Amino acid sequence: MTFRNGLDSLLRPEDSVLVLIDHQPYQLANLNSHEPQMVVNNTAALAKAAKAFGVPTILTSVIAERGGLLFPQITDVFPDQQVIDRTFINTWEDRKVVDAVRATGRKQLVIAGLWTEVCVAMPTIHALGEGWDVTVITDASGGVSVEAHALAIQRMMAAGANMMTWLALAAEWQRDWARTEQAAELTEIIKQHAAGSGIAYLWEQQLLNTPVPVDAG
Numbered sequence: 723m724t725f726r727n728g729l730d731s732l733l734r735p736e737d738s739v740l741v742l743i744d745h746q747p748y749q750l751a752n753l754n755s756h757e758p759q760m761v762v763n764n765t766a767a768l769a770k771a772a773k774a775f776g777v778p779t780i781l782t783s784v785i786a787e788r789g790g791l792l793f794p795q796i797t798d799v800f801p802d803q804q805v806i807d808r809t810f811i812n813t814w815e816d817r818k819v820v821d822a823v824r825a826t827g828r829k830q831l832v833i834a835g836l837w838t839e840v841c842v843a844m845p846t847i848h849a850l851g852e853g854w855d856v857t858v859i860t861d862a863s864g865g866v867s868v869e870a871h872a873l874a875i876q877r878m879m880a881a882g883a884n885m886m887t888w889l890a891l892a893a894e895w896q897r898d899w900a901r902t903e904q905a906a907e908l909t910e911i912i913k914q915h916a917a918g919s920g921i922a923y924l925w926e927q928q929l930l931n932t933p934v935p936v937d938a939g
Contacts (some may be wrong), residue, residue: 732894732897733830733832733857733886733891733894733895734830734895734897735775735776735777735895735904736776737828737829737830738772738775738777738828738830738831738832738895739777739778739779739780739823739826739828739830739831739832740768740769740772740777740778740779740780740832740833740834741779741780741782741813741819741823741831741832741833741834741835741845742765742768742769742779742780742781742782742792742796742834742835742862743782743813743833743834743835743836743841743842743845744782744783744784744789744835744836744837744841745761745762745765745792745793745796745834745835745836746783746784746786746789746790746791746792746793746836747789747790747791748788748789748790749789749836749837749841750762750793750836752837752866753836753837753864753865753866754864754865754866754867754868755838755864755865755866755867755868755870755871755872756861756864756871758864760861761836761861761862761863761864762793762795763795763915764859764861764862764887764888764915765793765795765796765834765862765888766793766795766796766799766915767862767888767889767892767911767914767915767916768834768859768862768888768891768892769795769796769799769800770799770907770911770914770915771888771891771892771895771908771911772832773799773800774904774907774908774911775892775895775896775904777832777895778826778828779800779803780806780819780822780823781796781797781800781803781804781805781806782805782806782807782808782813782816782819783805783806783807783808784807784808784809784810784811784841785807785808785809786805786807791805792805806818806819806822811840811841811844812841812844812845812848813835813841813844813845814844814845814848814849815848829854829855830855830857831849831854831855831856831857832856832857832858832859832891833845833846833849833856833857833858833859834858834859834862834863834888835863836863836864836865837863837864837865837866837870837871837874838858838860838863838864838865838870838871838874838875839865839866839870839871839873839874842858842863842874842878843874843877843878846858846878846881846883847877847878847881847883850881850882850883855884856878856882856883856884857883857884857885857886857891858875858878858883858884858885858886859886859887859888859891860875860885860886860887861887861888862888889912889916889919892908892911892912896908909923
């Protein structure tokens, strides 16, 4: 059952499974909805967050011998994990991928990939039709144009998918800063990948560790 409101609608690391789809050189070369560097950064942050929270992550590519290998910023996070290479454009038609997702026992399916309008939209809509609770990470995805990305998001939302950014997802997985086990790792990820938020955190630490001047008068 998919919840849309209330506490049960929020994502939990113990119930989530992440699928990263086709973050490959060919797709990146024709990415025009976002700055390519930003998408690579955000996808690396998403992968690191998933690892920090123990969220199973499925890596998949399409015809890698022509489209290229997944970005090393992703595979370096999971150095021992085999990438599932497909011929299906729709990832959810590839039995190896679906079986790997189902084997996790999770029902909160999180997806990011290139391109949004093709390799993200198809499996998202397909999985929604099978009863999965699907969330798309929009800033770790991208399309061939701003229009293509935006229309794909509209289409997926109309089908019932949730939309989030990587930092919002990480915060939802964390939920409470009193959960110290992942807090340190998440803070490090924010410092490395969240730009303004990371710099603001470092500034805060600087101020907290700066002695207050003693009034000589």
